[in-house]
Amino acid sequence: MEHISEKRYPVSAKDYKLFEEVGEGVSATVYRALCVPLNERVAIKVLDLERCNNDLDGIRREVQTMSLIDHPNVLRAHCSFTTGHNLWVVMPYMAGGSCLHIMKYAYPEGFEEPVIATMLRETLNALVYLHKHGHIHRDVKAGNILIDNDGAVKLADFGVSACMFDTGDRQRSRNTFVGTPCWMAPEVMQQLHGYDFKADIWSFGITALELAHGHAPFSKYPPMKVLLMTLQNAPPGLDYERDKKFSKSFKEMVAACLVKDPKKRPTSEKLLKHQFFKQARSNEYLRRTIIEGLPPLGERFKKLKEKEADLLVQNKALYENKEQLSQQEYIRGISAWNFNLEDLKSQAALIQDFDGIPNAEDPDVSMKQGDRNNNVEPTTAESLSHERANHSTAAPSHEDGFSDLHDLESSLSSFPIKPLQALKGCFDFGDDDVDGTSPSWKGTAQTDSEQQVLTKLSANQECEANDGHNPSRRSSLPRIVVMEHKKFLSGPLMPDNAFSPKKIVGDENRDFLQPKYQPERNYSGPLLYRQKRDANNLSSAEDLSEGAVVQRKGRFKVTSADLSPKGPTNCYFSPVCGGSTSLSTSNLTVASVLPSLHCILQQNAMQREEILKLIKCVEQSSGKQMESAEAATNDLLQISPTSARERELQAQLINLQQSIGSLVEELHRQKMKNAQLERQLNALVYK
Numbered sequence: 001m002e003h004i005s006e007k008r009y010p011v012s013a014k015d016y017k018l019f020e021e022v023g024e025g026v027s028a029t030v031y032r033a034l035c036v037p038l039n040e041r042v043a044i045k046v047l048d049l050e051r052c053n054n055d056l057d058g059i060r061r062e063v064q065t066m067s068l069i070d071h072p073n074v075l076r077a078h079c080s081f082t083t084g085h086n087l088w089v090v091m092p093y094m095a096g097g098s099c100l101h102i103m104k105y106a107y108p109e110g111f112e113e114p115v116i117a118t119m120l121r122e123t124l125n126a127l128v129y130l131h132k133h134g135h136i137h138r139d140v141k142a143g144n145i146l147i148d149n150d151g152a153v154k155l156a157d158f159g160v161s162a163c164m165f166d167t168g169d170r171q172r173s174r175n176t177f178v179g180t181p182c183w184m185a186p187e188v189m190q191q192l193h194g195y196d197f198k199a200d201i202w203s204f205g206i207t208a209l210e211l212a213h214g215h216a217p218f219s220k221y222p223p224m225k226v227l228l229m230t231l232q233n234a235p236p237g238l239d240y241e242r243d244k245k246f247s248k249s250f251k252e253m254v255a256a257c258l259v260k261d262p263k264k265r266p267t268s269e270k271l272l273k274h275q276f277f278k279q280a281r282s283n284e285y286l287r288r289t290i291i292e293g294l295p296p297l298g299e300r301f302k303k304l305k306e307k308e309a310d311l312l313v314q315n316k317a318l319y320e321n322k323e324q325l326s327q328q329e330y331i332r333g334i335s336a337w338n339f340n341l342e343d344l345k346s347q348a349a350l351i352q353d354f355d356g357i358p359n360a361e362d363p364d365v366s367m368k369q370g371d372r373n374n375n376v377e378p379t380t381a382e383s384l385s386h387e388r389a390n391h392s393t394a395a396p397s398h399e400d401g402f403s404d405l406h407d408l409e410s411s412l413s414s415f416p417i418k419p420l421q422a423l424k425g426c427f428d429f430g431d432d433d434v435d436g437t438s439p440s441w442k443g444t445a446q447t448d449s450e451q452q453v454l455t456k457l458s459a460n461q462e463c464e465a466n467d468g469h470n471p472s473r474r475s476s477l478p479r480i481v482v483m484e485h486k487k488f489l490s491g492p493l494m495p496d497n498a499f500s501p502k503k504i505v506g507d508e509n510r511d512f513l514q515p516k517y518q519p520e521r522n523y524s525g526p527l528l529y530r531q532k533r534d535a536n537n538l539s540s541a542e543d544l545s546e547g548a549v550v551q552r553k554g555r556f557k558v559t560s561a562d563l564s565p566k567g568p569t570n571c572y573f574s575p576v577c578g579g580s581t582s583l584s585t586s587n588l589t590v591a592s593v594l595p596s597l598h599c600i601l602q603q604n605a606m607q608r609e610e611i612l613k614l615i616k617c618v619e620q621s622s623g624k625q626m627e628s629a630e631a632a633t634n635d636l637l638q639i640s641p642t643s644a645r646e647r648e649l650q651a652q653l654i655n656l657q658q659s660i661g662s663l664v665e666e667l668h669r670q671k672m673k674n675a676q677l678e679r680q681l682n683a684l685v686y687k
């Protein structure tokens with residue numbers, strides 16, 4: 001399969017000369033290159049097909065979309081072809097790079113309003129065109145808005161685009177989680193009713209904030225937190241002190257895009273008529289203002305990468321001995337991956353406490369109250385701010401610890417893993433939250449939508465553990481991530497142009513590519529199991545530095561030095577691949593699974609012990625409270641009749657004891673089940 005635009009671009013690697021790297025994404029690296037026969041400068045996006053999570057359909061779609069579109073604001077592919085295990089996509093070279101690159105390099109605090117208006121108007125032109133032709137871009141963000149030397153703006157990257165007119169499997173794919181978390185619309189996260197082109201309008205609004213502030217809202221947080229913050233909080237906006245410099249029309253435009261109900265967002269066509277875009281200027285203005293004087297793209301890219309590497313080192317020192325949560329994504333603040341529910345769930349399992357994560361200085365997160373109903377489209381930015389302020393003050397205050405506990409239990413009944421820690425990580429703003437005005441995680445009632453998404457997150461994988469009686473039981477087991485085998489929706493991508501992996505090393509310029517695309521790991525390795533942490537057994541430096549890789553997907557990696565709370569057992573499953581191979585259940589053999597099952601049982605037993613200890617503590621303290629309450633009551637009785645408050649306290653204590661009683665019973669039931677499982681396991685072992 002190959003796509004050729006009017007001017008015939010050669011479809012063989014030998015006709016191109018690759019120069020320096022100018023960009024890097026989840027699945028691809030982009031190089032400046034020369035098309036030798038045409039003597040034309042081009043950009044070549046090199047995708048390693050072996051590292052693309054087998055998503056050949058997605059790639060095929062991107063390439064097809066890129067070559068069929070025809071609009072000055074949409075980046076079009078000249079042609080594409082395979083060479084070895086790589087796919088090369090040849091496209092026009094956009095010498096300015098992405099808006100994100102320019103911003104990170106020269107405008108870390110964001111651009112001036114007329115610059116933003118110009119960039120956004122051009123991007124919106126692209127969206128109008130795409131939507132009209134039935135495409136949802138699904139990954140609108142500053143990193144995908146490219147600028148040429150003459151100031152021309154083009155929207156790029158159709159890696160996750162979808163066609164609204166699709167039916168069947170591709171239509172269903174719109175019920176999947178695709179895109180980049182910070183820019184992702186709530187309805188995309190919710191996965192309830194699918195979504196449409198309005199999802200792009202939300203991402204467009206987030207991109208506007210990104211260009212205004214230098215980073216997207218919540219960009220410092222890991223995906224799980226971003227997900228919950230997007231669903232729980234009022235939509236972000238330009239409502240802060242630092243945003244005073246921006247016009248009312250800018251604030252209104254952003255507020256119009258960032259309405260949680262997609263039906264209430266304007267279409268791209270309607271948005272284009274917004275007053276805000278009246279101040280947009282010409283390409284020449286962009287060239288003069290932001291492109292002129294910049295060093296060549298390759299040089300900038302190199303510097304940014306070095307900076308990023310430094311930050312990583314610093315970050316590593318900061319987080320040493322702590323659970324690693326896709327730290328690279330934190331630092332970059334430009335996270336981008338097609339993550340899936342498994343990623344989120346395994347990450348949620350590792351969320352402990354975000355005390356080390358900077359957040360208080362980020363005004364984007366100061367709005368901690370959700371706009372629980374969020375169905376009212378704000379007419380002005382002011383009214384939106386007002387609405388947000390009301391949400392903050394009107395938040396339910398649960399002073400009664402017992403009802404808090406009840407709320408929390410019911411709202412968490414279907415949350416997948418380590419629910420309390422996971423949500424604590426999501427709502428507890430740690431030491432920075434000194435004024436105590438923000439809601440405690442305990443008291444945060446979930447919105448319907450959040451509950452739905454959590455239920456959905458959990459439902460996908462919990463059914464096998466569901467005993468059908470008590471949903472809360474389902475959340476107790478540590479989840480072992482066995483990735484779903486990705487479904488191939490179609491046949492081979494395209495004929496290989498007869499270049500073997502070795503043959504791509506054709507000249508000096510290409511030699512350096514080779515090691516980069518060596519598969520990092522063996523695809524067919526067994527599930528790994530370590531009974532005991534033993535540094536000598538660690539297979540790679542990565543294991544030593546970052547803890548065991550629990551799961552790797554694209555750039556997203558979840559690691560854990562020790563999954564268990566106490567640590568004698570360190571068990572992990574590793575797909576043992578460079579992020580692209582999924583484990584299918586057909587790969588599983590009894591021998592490979594048994595150690596892991598043992599591990600689960602061991603962890604379970606340890607957790608049981610922990611729970612018992614906790615219960616004991618609670619019993620002791622409640623016993624003491626009961627004694628003192630009784631003593632106080634007796635004292636008081638001698639003076640005055642028992643007050644209503646004291647009776648209430650007594651009733652609460654009795655309730656608490658009853659709850660503990662049922663917990664112990666539940667625990668006992670679990671223990672019996674575990675024993676049964678253990679017996680079954682042993683039977684298997686000795687079979």
Ligand SMILES: Nc1ncnc2c1ncn2[C@@H]1O[C@H](COP(=O)(O)OP(=O)(O)OP(=O)(O)O)[C@@H](O)[C@H]1O
Pocket residue numbers: 022023024025026027028029030043045091092093094095097098101139143144146156157159336337
């Ligand atoms: N035609 C081009 N000219 C110049 N730079 C480009 C070009 N295409 C892409 N880049 C640069 O390369 C980066 C990565 O490219 P791209 O977004 O297509 O990769 P990706 O793997 O699909 O990334 P992601 O999924 O993270 O958005 C871009 O952010 C941009 O900076």
